[in-house]
Amino acid sequence: MVLLCLVWKKTVSWLLTLRAIIHKLTQLLAFEIFIISMVGIHTAVLVAQTFAVVQVRGEWFFSAMDAVFLCVYVLEALLKLIALDLDYFRDPWNDIDFFIVIMMVLDFVLPLLTYPGHTTHGNAVSLFRVLRVFKGVRAVRILRLLLTLRMLENLQELTSTFALSGPSIGAILLLMFTCLFMFSVVLHDLFQKSDPNHFGELFDTIFTLFQLFTLDDWSLIYLDCVQVGASYIIYFLMAYILIEYFTLLNLVIAVLVDNFQLTLIKRKELQKQKTLLEQKESSIEDIVSGKPAQEGHMKPEDDEAFLDQFIKHMDGSEREKQLLFTYLQLMASVEHLQQQFRSQAATTDKIVDSFFETAEQDFPHH
Template identity: 30%
Template sequence: MVLRDRVGEIVESDRFQWLIIGVIVINAVSLGCETSPALVREYGDVLTALDHSALAVFACELLARLYAFRLRFFRDPWNCFDFLVVAVALLPAAGPLSVLRSLRILRALRLVAMVPSMRGVVTALVRSIPGLLSLSGLLVLLLYVGAVIANNLFRDTGDARFGDLGSTVLTLFQITTGDGWSDVMRDLMEHQPLAWIFFLCYLLIGTFTMLNLFIAVVCSAMQSAVPATAREVDEIVLEELRALRDEVRELRTVHV
């Protein structure tokens, strides 16, 4: 039991955390170097050794955590993520599983689980998913309504981008991302000079308003995480003050 507690203290220590972060960074750099044929020809054996060494370190780390925390290890979603990433890397990357070699870079995502600030950002993004889903549904509805209107307006121009509903939806999605919308508008204005009215209205509603709402939802979720942390700190301070007040009261009682 003492050994288990000692292992838990080691894997949770700051030095050990920084060691794992360093291994993750080195492993990510080595996997990036493997994309260069010149570097592979020159240092292929070194890169392979670094990859295998990093995988061994990650496997030993997970085994140590499993030994220290047992089933409590899987209560933390980040631990489950680490376990899945390392487990995928341990599968034999041969035959039909050769595609798994390209997934080795997922080990670099462990950096998110190791750095508290990154972990907080991801947590805030997860919390914003319900609001983002509602906005996504609204954006899809806007895209569909705009596609029906655009198809009725510009179908007779002979432009293949508005030939049917599917092509129109794809074109409007491209316009929503801001990719080449002015070219599409000017091509249509050669046949319908007032086509710019539709495009400006759609851009104002679909792009500027909706995308800014997406950003607002994410920012709101990230800001809501800060007060929660502040409240936890305030509660800790209040508990300390109550304890100090009780101690002072006891000392006064003893002196009396």
């Protein structure tokens, strides 16, 4: 038992050391660059497979590359699972990566298991078609590739704006499709005999109204109904177009534009706070090093404005924020008084030096 305990302790210690090494490995820039490079190459291979000539001539090559990409993605997922444990699934991007890995494994393994006599040919074909649909999901990783590039800050802000606009746009889209369904029911009941091609069935009516989102062929639909004496359809078409296209669809654009403006304003505020923080740090360094106060450093009013903006963006209760604001305000006042004291001390030293120089001139030593 003692021997087993010693072996177990050494094994646990070795496993923890190995996990720490794996965690450091997954955090390395070289590891990220390697994965990003593989994602870029994989995306290029997926694009190349869309050309029939290339796919036929390089089928063996694409099969081999799929196996290589599968090994890389599985290894990445295993390393991150070991390093992060269940925290791996807290990142939405890791969830997407894990889903893509599962689909790739199924796409690679199932064709090897579905040999003749093991399962019916029809079920195998249906299953393969479903997996081929999920094969296109692999290209989603290229979006992560673009978002990880620091030089594309505008693309990151654009993506974050879409994410912030999601709840508002979702509510608008729900309202749009509710109106679409209501108009579909009304137009189907009124014009299914006048224009059976567009309003004969409920799903045909829904498709027709969905087509009207782009204002496509609405005049032809009106002319077809006019020929059979149903010219009053124009009122329903005008109401539908005004509500769906000019109101709700433009409301989606308005939400996006408003969030873009908010993003730009936040970006300017962050840049301004960064500039103030740099000036603050420079002022503190001058005081510590004993340099006199220079022109352009922040005044007490600037300190209070900076602290006020800084406290607003912090988490915590109002009491904690007030205490922190008071403490930092006192520190800023002490800093300002120290600057004044050093300036006055320098002036006093100059006065004393001038006094002694004058005394030596008036009363020279013999």
